[in-house]
Amino acid sequence: MEVIYMLIGFSLLVALIFLGLFFWAVKSGQFDDQYTPSMRVLFDNKKSSTKESNHNQKNRDE
Amino acid sequence: MNSSAVISSEICYHCGEDCAEDTIHFNEKPFCCTGCKTAFQILDESGLCTYYDLDENPGINLKNTKHRARFDYLEDDEVIDRISDFRNANKLSITLNIPNIHCTSCVWLLENLQKLDGGVLQSGVNFLKKELSVLIDTDKTTLRNVVEQLVTIGYEPEIRLEKLDSKTEKSHQNRSLWLKMAVAGFAFGNIMLFSFPDYLDTTGSGLGGNFHIFFGALNIILAVPVLVYSSSDYLKSAYAALSQRGVNLDVPISIGIVALFSRSVYEIVTMTGTGYMDSFTGLIFFLLIGKLVQQKTFNRLSFNRDYRSYLPIAVNVLNNNGEEYSVSLDKIRPNQQMRLRNQELVPCDSTLISDEAFMDYSFITGESEPVTVQKGERIFAGGRLIGSSALLQTEEKVTNSYLTKLWNHEAFQNNEKELKLTTFADKISPYFTVAVLGIAFFSGFYWLQTTGMDSALSVFTAVLIIACPCALALSTPFTLGSALNVLSLNGLFIKNHLLIENLSKATSIVFDKTGTLTKSDSAEVEFIGDELSPQEEIWVKSACKNSIHPLSRKISLYLKDVIARDSVNGVNKPRACAVQESVGSNLPSMETESIQGDRFVENRPQSISTTVAPRDDRAIINSFEELPGKGLSAKINGDLICIGSTSFLADQSGINMEHIPESNFNGSTVHLSINGIYKGFFGIRAGVRNGILDLLQSIKDTFSTYLLSGDNEAQKSEFNTYFGSDGSLLFNQKPEEKLEFINRLQEKGERVIMVGDGLNDAGALKKSDFGIALADDVSSFAPACDAILESNSLKNLKNFIKFSQQSMNIIIASFVISLLYNTIGLGFAITGHLSPLVAAILMPLSSVSVMVFTFLTTRYYARKQGLTIWK
Numbered sequence: 001m002e003v004i005y006m007l008i009g010f011s012l013l014v015a016l017i018f019l020g021l022f023f024w025a026v027k028s029g030q031f032d033d034q035y036t037p038s039m040r041v042l043f044d045n046k047k048s049s050t051k052e053s054n055h056n057q058k059n060r061d062e
Numbered sequence: 063m064n065s066s067a068v069i070s071s072e073i074c075y076h077c078g079e080d081c082a083e084d085t086i087h088f089n090e091k092p093f094c095c096t097g098c099k100t101a102f103q104i105l106d107e108s109g110l111c112t113y114y115d116l117d118e119n120p121g122i123n124l125k126n127t128k129h130r131a132r133f134d135y136l137e138d139d140e141v142i143d144r145i146s147d148f149r150n151a152n153k154l155s156i157t158l159n160i161p162n163i164h165c166t167s168c169v170w171l172l173e174n175l176q177k178l179d180g181g182v183l184q185s186g187v188n189f190l191k192k193e194l195s196v197l198i199d200t201d202k203t204t205l206r207n208v209v210e211q212l213v214t215i216g217y218e219p220e221i222r223l224e225k226l227d228s229k230t231e232k233s234h235q236n237r238s239l240w241l242k243m244a245v246a247g248f249a250f251g252n253i254m255l256f257s258f259p260d261y262l263d264t265t266g267s268g269l270g271g272n273f274h275i276f277f278g279a280l281n282i283i284l285a286v287p288v289l290v291y292s293s294s295d296y297l298k299s300a301y302a303a304l305s306q307r308g309v310n311l312d313v314p315i316s317i318g319i320v321a322l323f324s325r326s327v328y329e330i331v332t333m334t335g336t337g338y339m340d341s342f343t344g345l346i347f348f349l350l351i352g353k354l355v356q357q358k359t360f361n362r363l364s365f366n367r368d369y370r371s372y373l374p375i376a377v378n379v380l381n382n383n384g385e386e387y388s389v390s391l392d393k394i395r396p397n398q399q400m401r402l403r404n405q406e407l408v409p410c411d412s413t414l415i416s417d418e419a420f421m422d423y424s425f426i427t428g429e430s431e432p433v434t435v436q437k438g439e440r441i442f443a444g445g446r447l448i449g450s451s452a453l454l455q456t457e458e459k460v461t462n463s464y465l466t467k468l469w470n471h472e473a474f475q476n477n478e479k480e481l482k483l484t485t486f487a488d489k490i491s492p493y494f495t496v497a498v499l500g501i502a503f504f505s506g507f508y509w510l511q512t513t514g515m516d517s518a519l520s521v522f523t524a525v526l527i528i529a530c531p532c533a534l535a536l537s538t539p540f541t542l543g544s545a546l547n548v549l550s551l552n553g554l555f556i557k558n559h560l561l562i563e564n565l566s567k568a569t570s571i572v573f574d575k576t577g578t579l580t581k582s583d584s585a586e587v588e589f590i591g592d593e594l595s596p597q598e599e600i601w602v603k604s605a606c607k608n609s610i611h612p613l614s615r616k617i618s619l620y621l622k623d624v625i626a627r628d629s630v631n632g633v634n635k636p637r638a639c640a641v642q643e644s645v646g647s648n649l650p651s652m653e654t655e656s657i658q659g660d661r662f663v664e665n666r667p668q669s670i671s672t673t674v675a676p677r678d679d680r681a682i683i684n685s686f687e688e689l690p691g692k693g694l695s696a697k698i699n700g701d702l703i704c705i706g707s708t709s710f711l712a713d714q715s716g717i718n719m720e721h722i723p724e725s726n727f728n729g730s731t732v733h734l735s736i737n738g739i740y741k742g743f744f745g746i747r748a749g750v751r752n753g754i755l756d757l758l759q760s761i762k763d764t765f766s767t768y769l770l771s772g773d774n775e776a777q778k779s780e781f782n783t784y785f786g787s788d789g790s791l792l793f794n795q796k797p798e799e800k801l802e803f804i805n806r807l808q809e810k811g812e813r814v815i816m817v818g819d820g821l822n823d824a825g826a827l828k829k830s831d832f833g834i835a836l837a838d839d840v841s842s843f844a845p846a847c848d849a850i851l852e853s854n855s856l857k858n859l860k861n862f863i864k865f866s867q868q869s870m871n872i873i874i875a876s877f878v879i880s881l882l883y884n885t886i887g888l889g890f891a892i893t894g895h896l897s898p899l900v901a902a903i904l905m906p907l908s909s910v911s912v913m914v915f916t917f918l919t920t921r922y923y924a925r926k927q928g929l930t931i932w933k
Contacts (some may be wrong), residue, residue: 026240036189039166
């Protein structure tokens with residue numbers, strides 16, 4: 001049963017990583033504007049890649 | 063007659079407007095004007111034509127932008143510094159407000175700005191805020207270039223004076239709320255998992271002691287950040303309230319939080335139990351969700367605007383050589399010359415240098431008719447120039463102008479209302495807290511007598527825990543949050559959810575007239591007198607078209623409609639008849655070819671004149687004379703047409719004043735004579751908005767209604783029947799008088815809703831219990847207020863008030879539900895049976911059921927009121 005200690009340790013670690021990711025997402029401004037990204041989905045990739053839009057998004061908040 | 067032919071004109075490829083007049087073809091695509099064509103050309107050259115694929119005809123109509131605003135001031139280093147977000151040697155980042163953003167195509171185009179201007183490094187759009195953030199390389203381009211490029215493609219940024227004075231603080235308060243919620247949710251989920259074995263394990267033997275300690279320790283570690291970080295707002299607010307010797311709802315919540323946490327720590331450390339950490343973190347998690355719901359604000363609207371957001375940032379000034387350049391407003395000094403164009407605002411008090419100008423003061427004073435200003439007369443800040451451009455000499459700095467002084471008037475700076483807002487929950491929380499503490503002490507004392515200290519303490523804390531008014535705290539934000547949502551779907555945007563209570567308690571409603579009940583741009587024109595023949599209509603229209611007086615413009619627009627309607631309906635009065643009717647017309651019919659291109663020749667749209675039976679709408683004007691402020695006379699092929707005041711007609715065409723019948727028309731009148739014979743007059747009044755009269759009729763009995771107008775009494779009789787007895791219709795009111803009127807009503811104990819639209823209502827809006835600013839476009843300028851209402855939703859005002867009253871009832875109902883849960887919980891607590899499992903079930907259950915209840919009932923009642931509940 002001692003393996004439980006390790007498993008719980010790992011599961012907490014994974015959960016903490018996700019919490020950290022959420023912190024990063026909030027701090028990079030992904031929760032500031034929850035509407036416009038839904039419109040960007042419609043854009044053609046050839047001209048404006050989604051990567052670029054994310055980049056814009058991030059930079060705007062800096 | 064084929065009337066469809068009239069409509070079947072081409073549609074502009076860029077903006078989707080009918081290409082009524084001269085269609086321009088380019089690349090086999092029709093355009094309504096050169097502006098649209100240019101915009102298309104620019105996009106075409108840059109390979110940005112995807113713009114036209116995302117949405118149909120997405121462009122912004124460029125027909126009416128005759129005078130391009132000048133952006134010289136954007137080269138001024140100081141101005142750039144003050145309006146930019148960030149700037150260094152060669153990078154500049156700025157956030158521009160662009161009201162024209164309206165569809166997917168706009169977002170796409172603006173985010174591909176770097177294809178149009180190589181100096182743009184990044185651009186991003188926030189659609190709801192209608193904002194564009196750009197980062198530009200100042201070595202390759204200038205801010206001015208970028209802004210001018212934006213203007214060419216139709217996205218003119220609105221750069222207002224307020225931008226100069228405040229560095230836009232990027233509000234990130236929501237971010238910390240998200241983070242707090244994340245921490246609480248994270249702890250909640252994990253603690254639930256760790257506590258789960260305990261719930262199943264009724265004997266306490268299954269896991270072995272070490273796991274018990276391990277899980278207990280983890281629970282405490284996970285719960286500490288929730289207490290310190292996530293619940294900090296509640297603890298701080300409770301502390302602040304207590305230190306001011308008040309009690310708000312956060313006090314019992316904080317008591318519950320502290321009791322939960324310390325009891326759990328005590329149980330875990332002494333190994334007497336498993337603690338309530340899951341209930342604790344869950345409680346905070348739900349409370350924060352409630353907070354997030356109530357924090358949902360309307361980003362794109364701003365309710366606390368002042369005069370600075372009304373004025374433009376710059377104005378065109380003439381230098382000594384007579385050259386125009388634009389200067390930012392705070393650099394305007396007295397005795398400078400500036401040129402204003404149609405629809406531009408006067409930024410500071412000035413005198414007129416040009417001979418004559420028409421000023422629209424409706425926003426400032428409530429007067430519906432534009433005022434004629436003669437050379438040398440004073441023009442007050444805030445007026446809007448109408449008609450041809452005018453030259454002005456500044457008298458005061460912007461900060462010393464009438465508008466600014468009016469705004470800074472102390473009565474207008476009433477901020478008490480915000481502070482007085484309390485929820486029903488806050489009001490009952492002192493009693494609630496006392497009751498909970500009373501029950502806790504009483505039952506604790508009882509158990510102390512019967513069994514001893516240990517169980518007494520545990521019952522005491524159990525009562526505090528279970529009585530924590532979590533559901534109570536959620537009911538207000540959830541009900542009002544969802545009411546706010548429903549109202550915004552129906553065009554009423556309220557600043558703060560607490561204000562809904564003020565709306566629901568209203569007893570009297572005060573309306574402004576100009577711009578609120580009436581719509582200034584849709585004038586109702588009617589002709590009273592002998593019927594005009596089609597030919598005469600055309601003459602009059604052509605004559606009026608040459609005048610810049612606002613009333614003539616309205617008449618000419620009205621006649622244009624009449625003529626178009628007649629021709630579409632096929633009411634094509636026989637031409638022979640027309641000739642007979644036209645007084646003293648010894649002319650051949652007007653079908654003779656008129657000289658094209660002449661300034662005085664009026665062209666009907668080609669599509670109409672070719673498809674409809676021939677009917678000439680052109681009239682050649684031989685001579686034209688206009689006396690400012692009096693009237694105009696025109697000779698058309700020998701027929702003398704006089705339009706204007708009665709005395710002007712008497713002067714010009716020799717009509718005896720006595721032959722002109724008295725008129726008792728409510729509104730402006732413009733009289734007409736043709737060849738010395740009096741024909742009648744045009745009555746012009748501001749049109750009443752759709753559905754307003756029905757609204758006034760329906761609320762007359764339930765509320766006391768009043769009309770406060772800065773305008774003259776012309777329309778008094780029209781509204782008389784819709785308002786109460788004497789004294790409820792007041793005209794010629796100054797802004798201060800309006801405010802005073804509201805004040806008097808409030809002293810009589812009335813709860814007042816004020817509906818207005820202009821700066822002249824600003825003081826009254828602030829003073830009233832619920833100030834509604836009416837706006838045709840909610841993102842455009844509105845005076846400081848509690849709510850912004852889309853003008854076409856005003857007719858639903860009664861339903862809005864009714865719905866707000868029902869929302870308050872829903873809050874009370876959900877209070878009852880949550881109290882019910884509390885009573886059940888107290889039953890467990892007092893008898894000493896509150897196990898962690900019971901707490902873990904009861905607390906989330908009460909929160910969730912209150913959320914579901916408020917969500918469903920608000921929507922049910924909204925639907926009953928005929929409001930939209932879904933987008």
